[in-house]
Amino acid sequence: MACIDDNPNCGQANVTATPESLVEVAGWIVKIFGAVGLAISVAKAIGAMSVSAGVISIGGTTITAGLFAGGAVGTAAAVATLIVVVMSARDRCNPSEAEEQCVAGVVTSLTPSFSHTRDELLPWQAMHDRVDVLVKSVFWQTVELGDAFVFCTAEDRPRRSELLRCYFYEHRVCAAANGAAAGAAVGAVAGIVAAALIAAALCTTVVLCLLGLVLAAIVAVAAVLGGAAVGGQIAKAAAEDEDPSADTGEIISVGYLVTVRGPMEPRGYDDGANAMYWATRAQFHGASMSPEPFSYCEIDEEFEDGCRPVPVVE
């Protein structure tokens, strides 16, 4: 099979966009810290809160200023971090609601879940098993939908081919994310208490008080992340490790010819590239006999994929 007279649209097709994860996390930081700041400013402005001789009075209740300040910054830091962990858990346990797409090609690589060290430390960030499919050229338009970033093979043109990342749901990843969320909630409570006590102990001079508030925020975040790590690892240990497989039971391996269906959307986790999240059906067509490194030039004609209906001849 000759390579076609068309170039894959590799890399970034449009302007560099801000990572969606940054938008989400920064957004929550602004909302939570802004809410706490607004509450304090308004309470002070309307006289609901007054400060005198290192003691804060709120509606008749008095509390040492350092304890209040540490509790406030600890609460903001802990809640913001907790929300991010919970949002991550939601992403790992709920499939995309995007339109279903179908692609076919050869499997070029597999990335199992928890394959990075950071996934053990931050189990709520671990991702499902990923199967990279070198797609037939007829599916390039699908991979490029919405001017998304496109991953390609390292070969020179005209053999360079487009890749689509297809995620296969693994219960262990969802369990770890949910466990992390639960652990983070427990850590948040402990973190807020610790933050309040640290600030209360250090708020004797302006500089020490600033140090105390900074430490309070750091301790609160650390407590949430620590709780998430412990909770995630416990849940992960209780779940089974599964491998991505086709509908007929074959464990998907590198070199297998497959047709994969599932909702596809651009994902910040994948540098803005379209990814199947997650595959709902996978059809196995046998092992590829094409020479490696693989290219669409051979894969295009190697098998009849399951995306396009076979015409009925009457």
Place this chain on the structure above:
Amino acid sequence: MVAAAPTPRSRTYSVRLGVCAYAGMAVGIVTGLVLTLLDLTDGPLEDDPIDMLVLWAMLVAFGWLVIVGLFTVFVRYQLASVAVPALVNSALTTGLMVAVCRITGFFEIAWLIGLFAGLLVGQLLCTLFRLFAAELTEAEA
């Protein structure tokens, strides 16, 4: 004709604001809240320039940690790629925030001043970076 997937509003918004602006807003509001709480517990803050410098230096260090933590833990960047830009962003954002608070005396809304200082500084840094990158691309071409 390829049907394009609809662009979410958040994506369009984020392209306009840029990475630096989000980092600036985050560091501005976090360090701003800390300053607000400091004013609440130990206020009114003394107008001593040395004290202000010490406070600013501590806020720069904390702000740097906030940005580095944000980008390495949550956004999965490498530490080496964010360390220096984070320090620049933190120094400028907290410096602007402390300066405005000192001039106006509005330490009780330092969190709000910090948010806008971070947005302004971030947008400026993003713009400068885009101009620099464009000039570099032109020079290479």
